[in-house]
Amino acid sequence: MPIAGTSSSGQFSCATSDHRTLRDLRIKRKGQPVFVIGHLIDRKGQEATFEVFNDRLAVVKFPDGVAVGYDPFELLLPTDIDPDGVAYFEIRGCAICGQLFPLTGEECDAPQEPTACPDCRDQ
Numbered sequence: 001m002p003i004a005g006t007s008s009s010g011q012f013s014c015a016t017s018d019h020r021t022l023r024d025l026r027i028k029r030k031g032q033p034v035f036v037i038g039h040l041i042d043r044k045g046q047e048a049t050f051e052v053f054n055d056r057l058a059v060v061k062f063p064d065g066v067a068v069g070y071d072p073f074e075l076l077l078p079t080d081i082d083p084d085g086v087a088y089f090e091i092r093g094c095a096i097c098g099q100l101f102p103l104t105g106e107e108c109d110a111p112q113e114p115t116a117c118p119d120c121r122d123q
């Protein structure tokens, strides 16, 4: 059983081939930068930080101070975090299913970016 916990210490996570959304992280750290693709149209595409779990929802805080709960699947991880802690998001739309997904640092540096999301690439 994976331990689904929250922690306020340690490093924040970037997207990898194994984890691309907050849901995929074994340990979800308070303050983790995320890119929101969830249900609220006026918040879609904004950056926020993960605060805490409330039931099954991951509560994130937007720069304007508003806190909203999301399915962790709707929160994408950054492509890179620089030494100052600034998160960079390289978000792409899948050419097959239209789903948004974050590039990993490796994919971002590769000569050819992937055009399909990980799910479609697996099929």
Ligand SMILES: [Zn+2]
Pocket (backbone or CB within 6 Å): 094, 095, 096, 097, 098, 099, 116, 117, 118, 119, 120, 121
């Ligand atoms: Zn896809």
